[in-house]
Amino acid sequence: xxxxxxxxxxxxxxxxxxxxxxxxxxxxxxxxxxxxxxxxxxxxxxxxxxxxxxxxxxxxxxxxxxxxxxxxxxxxxxxxxxxxxxxxxxxxxxxxxxxxxxxxxxxxxxxxxxxxxxxxxxxxxxxxxxxxxxxxxxxxxxxxxxxxxxxxxxxxxxxxxxxxxxxxxxxxxxxxxxxxxxxxxxxxxxxxxxxxxxxxxxxxxxxxxxxxxxxxxxxx
Amino acid sequence: xxxxxxxxxxxxxxxxxxxxxxxxxxxxxxxxxxxxxxxxxxxxxxxxxxxxxxxxxxxxxxxxxxxxxxxxxxxxxxxxxxxxxxxxxxxxxxxxxxxxxxxxxxxxxxxxxxxxxxxxxxxxxxxxxxxxxxxxxxxxxxxxxxxxxxxxxxxxxxxxxxxxxxxxxxxxxxxxxxxxxxxxxxxxxxxxxxxxxxxxxxxxxxxxxxxxxxxxxxxxxxxxxxxxxxxxxxxxxxxxxxxxxxxxxxxxxxxxxxxxxxxxxxxxxxxxxxxxxxxxxxxxxxxxxxxxxxxxxxxxxxxxxxxxxxxxxxxxxxxxxxxxxxxxxxxxxxxxxxxxxxxxxxxxxxxxxxxxxxxxxxxxxxxxxxxxxxxxxxxxxxxxxxxxxxxxxxxxxxxxxxxxxxxxxxxxxxxxxxxxxxxxxxxxxxxxxxxxxxxxxxxxxxxxxxxxxxxxx
Numbered sequence: 001x002x003x004x005x006x007x008x009x010x011x012x013x014x015x016x017x018x019x020x021x022x023x024x025x026x027x028x029x030x031x032x033x034x035x036x037x038x039x040x041x042x043x044x045x046x047x048x049x050x051x052x053x054x055x056x057x058x059x060x061x062x063x064x065x066x067x068x069x070x071x072x073x074x075x076x077x078x079x080x081x082x083x084x085x086x087x088x089x090x091x092x093x094x095x096x097x098x099x100x101x102x103x104x105x106x107x108x109x110x111x112x113x114x115x116x117x118x119x120x121x122x123x124x125x126x127x128x129x130x131x132x133x134x135x136x137x138x139x140x141x142x143x144x145x146x147x148x149x150x151x152x153x154x155x156x157x158x159x160x161x162x163x164x165x166x167x168x169x170x171x172x173x174x175x176x177x178x179x180x181x182x183x184x185x186x187x188x189x190x191x192x193x194x195x196x197x198x199x200x201x202x203x204x205x206x207x208x209x210x211x212x213x214x215x216x217x218x219x220x
Numbered sequence: 221x222x223x224x225x226x227x228x229x230x231x232x233x234x235x236x237x238x239x240x241x242x243x244x245x246x247x248x249x250x251x252x253x254x255x256x257x258x259x260x261x262x263x264x265x266x267x268x269x270x271x272x273x274x275x276x277x278x279x280x281x282x283x284x285x286x287x288x289x290x291x292x293x294x295x296x297x298x299x300x301x302x303x304x305x306x307x308x309x310x311x312x313x314x315x316x317x318x319x320x321x322x323x324x325x326x327x328x329x330x331x332x333x334x335x336x337x338x339x340x341x342x343x344x345x346x347x348x349x350x351x352x353x354x355x356x357x358x359x360x361x362x363x364x365x366x367x368x369x370x371x372x373x374x375x376x377x378x379x380x381x382x383x384x385x386x387x388x389x390x391x392x393x394x395x396x397x398x399x400x401x402x403x404x405x406x407x408x409x410x411x412x413x414x415x416x417x418x419x420x421x422x423x424x425x426x427x428x429x430x431x432x433x434x435x436x437x438x439x440x441x442x443x444x445x446x447x448x449x450x451x452x453x454x455x456x457x458x459x460x461x462x463x464x465x466x467x468x469x470x471x472x473x474x475x476x477x478x479x480x481x482x483x484x485x486x487x488x489x490x491x492x493x494x495x496x497x498x499x500x501x502x503x504x505x506x507x508x509x510x511x512x513x514x515x516x517x518x519x520x521x522x523x524x525x526x527x528x529x530x531x532x533x534x535x536x537x538x539x540x541x542x543x544x545x546x547x548x549x550x551x552x553x554x555x556x557x558x559x560x561x562x563x564x565x566x567x568x569x570x571x572x573x574x575x576x577x578x579x580x581x582x583x584x585x586x587x588x589x590x591x592x593x594x595x596x597x598x599x600x601x602x603x604x605x606x607x608x609x610x611x612x613x614x615x616x617x618x619x620x621x622x623x624x625x626x627x628x629x630x631x632x633x634x635x636x637x638x639x640x641x642x643x644x645x646x647x648x649x650x651x652x653x654x655x656x657x658x659x660x661x662x663x664x665x666x667x668x669x670x671x672x673x674x675x676x677x
Contacts, residue, residue: 112566134605138570141609145573172570173618173664174605 107131290347345429573610599623
């Protein structure tokens with residue numbers, strides 16, 4: 001995930017986080033790669049400004065006092081289909097992460113990510129691809145694992161293909177897309193397609209009650 | 221959660237006076253006879269026969285039984301319910317039928333029988349209501365939420381352990397245990413809520429039985445005839461009116477008292493949770509922050525302290541309480557934590573699925589730890605990825621770094637770490653180890669162990 005930027009136009013990025021210190025840090029780090037067009041500390045402010053400014057990518061904090069990233073997503077997803085959302089969080093709780101993905105975020109990364117990787121993730125999301133952190137890949141593998149007690153209603157949506165599973169495993173092992181492509185003898189574009197498909201399944205599949213799954217593991 | 225609750229278990233509590241209980245675990249009807257027998261040290265069958273024989277005295281046995289049932293509390297069942305042998309049941313039933321037939325043959329029951337039946341009805345109705353407010357029942361559901369009562373041990377440990385070393389691994393299970401006991405308390409709350417749903421039914425049903433019984437007794441005792449009964453009814457009406465007035469006068473008082481009790485309960489639960497959080501924040505987070513300030517010049521130890529504290533907090537917030545000696549995932553996380561603490565790196569741990577541990581799994585964890593240590597020592601990078609998956613027939617572990625890497629053919633036999641601790645160890649336990657490394661790009665160690673039976677719990 002560390003290829004150099006080759007975009008002709010700087011991506012317009014909007015920050016939503018209730019910690020001013022963190023926003024300042026991200027702004028400083030990302031400034032070299034993208035154009036940070038604005039930032040918000042509350043859900044209401046974010047919803048209003050994102051609709052007005054039409055950024056390419058919104059970096060969204062999971063936990064905020066008045067509803068968090070989920071509230072922003074739910075308010076904007078219908079009206080602003082062009083805006084892509086990338087969740088950025090310190091939380092490792094499956095419920096938070098998968099909840100945001102299901103609400104429409106195109107990816108999830110932790111706040112400890114390096115600036116280059118974050119810029120790369122932003123680019124990827126802007127291109128319509130998905131971004132999975134190793135931990136998210138692990139969650140997805142766990143959630144879609146063959147389990148006798150969960151009925152499969154729609155195999156198209158409720159199961160991962162072997163290839164998708166392999167890609168996720170490599171992601172969870174810390175491989176970059178380029179390395180996955182090399183390992184599996186496929187193109188980077190194919191890797192991206194697999195990850196996007198997994199993201200779609202994660203968003204649409206009703207295979208398991210996500211909340212129940214998280215509660216079972218006491219990850220709430 | 222009070223810190224001074226530690227020494228409590230040491231205080232010797234005098235044994236409580238022996239009390240008479242019902243014993244529902246050994247019952248035919250409601251366990252009254254069994255309870256009395258246990259209290260008196262008699263055989264249960266004798267007491268049961270006694271009750272049946274007393275039936276002959278105008279049904280006195282039934283009245284006594286109902287009265288005992290109404291007033292005796294139950295003890296928290298220590299043993300699962302025993303089945304009373306069928307033979308004994310049949311014999312007792314036959315005896316009861318025999319007693320009744322004999323009594324009828326000898327001249328039938330007198331008018332007293334109706335009176336006794338009505339008294340039994342009142343006792344039964346009262347019992348239904350009283351058992352609802354049974355302190356034993358409430359104590360049982362409240363026991364786990366009341367901290368100073370029966371379970372201070374894990375809580376005391378949770379308070380004590382983290383205060384010793386800042387990021388000691390044992391702090392994690394202790395805090396998790398505290399979280400588990402809190403969760404238990406919440407479950408108990410839910411159960412008692414479910415119990416509460418029957419509250420109105422029991423109150424109204426029991427009340428109806430009592431009222432019907434009392435009216436019946438009045439009707440029975442009042443001189444028969446149009447006048448007498450009418451007078452009784454009028455009296456009853458006045459009585460009811462007086463009662464209604466009293467209820468009206470006292471209702472606000474009762475309401476306030478109930479409200480206060482509820483508020484107090486909520487406040488206590490809140491205080492308990494606050495204390496739990498405060499214990500973690502105070503004993504660990506503040507301590508770590510102090511250490512970070514003192515070591516501000518030393519980047520490695522600052523990173524190590526921050527990372528260790530982050531891990532502890534995460535565990536406390538999100539992780540299920542599993543023991544590293546029992547579960548594969550917990551063991552791996554512990555190994556990763558130790559390596560993080562020792563070498564000041566961060567290990568990105570992702571575990572999919574879980575399995576119980578045995579000797580071979582323990583060997584896999586040990587090999588993983590060795591691979592992590594190698595990466596921490598030689599790769600010269602800040603982050604190592606650890607991925608493990610428990611599948612139906614095998615466990616796999618991958619340790620990957622993007623560090624210096626090395627030329628595999630150049631590794632001598634004296635590099636005990638890789639050859640002995642990883643490859644040979646895995647072979648010994650029927651598994652495999654594969655090391656891939658490219659100088660300048662990093663190293664990946666893949667470990668697999670055939671295994672039977674995944675469980676995802």
